[in-house]
Amino acid sequence: xxxxxxxxxxxxxxxxxxxxxxxxxxxxxxxxxxxxxxxxxxxxxxxxxxxxxxxxxxxxxxxxxxxxxxxxxxxxxxxxxxxxxxxxxxxxxxxxxxxxxxxxxxxxxxxxxxxxxxxxxxxxxxxxxxxxxxxxxxxxxxxxxxxxxxxxxxxxxxxxxxxxxxxxxxx
Numbered sequence: 001x002x003x004x005x006x007x008x009x010x011x012x013x014x015x016x017x018x019x020x021x022x023x024x025x026x027x028x029x030x031x032x033x034x035x036x037x038x039x040x041x042x043x044x045x046x047x048x049x050x051x052x053x054x055x056x057x058x059x060x061x062x063x064x065x066x067x068x069x070x071x072x073x074x075x076x077x078x079x080x081x082x083x084x085x086x087x088x089x090x091x092x093x094x095x096x097x098x099x100x101x102x103x104x105x106x107x108x109x110x111x112x113x114x115x116x117x118x119x120x121x122x123x124x125x126x127x128x129x130x131x132x133x134x135x136x137x138x139x140x141x142x143x144x145x146x147x148x149x150x151x152x153x154x155x156x157x158x159x160x161x162x163x164x165x166x167x168x169x170x171x
Contacts, residue, residue, distance in 0.1 A: 041169040053162035073097040074126035081121040094127035116144035137161035
């Protein structure tokens, strides 16, 4: 009887060992895996910005003028600042009369972010021509964080605006 119990215990320990080894390999790899998803890149290149959401008004009135029930819709463009320097300003490529619920994309000529772990200020404006443009919203965020890893697109959301950044990562 003792031999049968010992054999069962040995079988159980072997099964437990195999299970733990399998779980370790499945979860943590065999040492050959490349864990670059959470390693900070040397730079991030933004290739496209898609604006997917913005506030419908400035808190008081619509972004542009209304004559009766006919309102002119906002003309949007993104701006990116790093510290006090504007590194992207697409005012000359503003998309006119945008409709809520639609997505609007801005192709970028490979804007390289050389400090991807440092917060950058992403702003969305309504272009108003002769008067000062309206700030529709802004979000301060680092293009790379170990929490999000090397996601693509990078989703930036807050203060009523949402932008998707199509990017590539450089090591």
